[in-house]
Amino acid sequence: MIRLGLLLLILPIFILLGVYFWELGDVRECQLGGGYWDYVAGVCSDTPQPFVSWLERYPWLVNGGMLLSVVGLGLCMVGFYVKKR
Numbered sequence: 001m002i003r004l005g006l007l008l009l010i011l012p013i014f015i016l017l018g019v020y021f022w023e024l025g026d027v028r029e030c031q032l033g034g035g036y037w038d039y040v041a042g043v044c045s046d047t048p049q050p051f052v053s054w055l056e057r058y059p060w061l062v063n064g065g066m067l068l069s070v071v072g073l074g075l076c077m078v079g080f081y082v083k084k085r
Contacts, residue, residue, distance in 0.1 A: 002079035008072025012065035019061070020054070 027037045030044035038045045039052040055062050 001075055001082070005072045005075030005077075005079055008068050009076060010069075010072070012068045012072075016061070016065045 023042075026042075026044075030037045033044065035044040035046060036048045037043075038049040039057065040049075
């Protein structure tokens with residue numbers, strides 16, 4: 001139970017960070033080329049675009065990842081609390 005809890009605790013964080021830095025690379029490439037990143041469409045454009053947060057664009061990814069981490073923390077706590085047979 002502890003191994004599953006640790007997996008659920010850590011894996012969503014790495015997935016969120018991976019997707020975030022992947023998008024950040026595209027944003028930086030666009031900005032270095034003189035463009036403006038359209039966060040909703042996910043493309044580089046010539047006109048300035050408003051910033052749209054991750055929570056507004058991917059609510060299931062952010063909230064689901066955090067929920068899985070909390071479930072993983074709970075499983076770790078239960079695994080440490082319950083005696084081994």
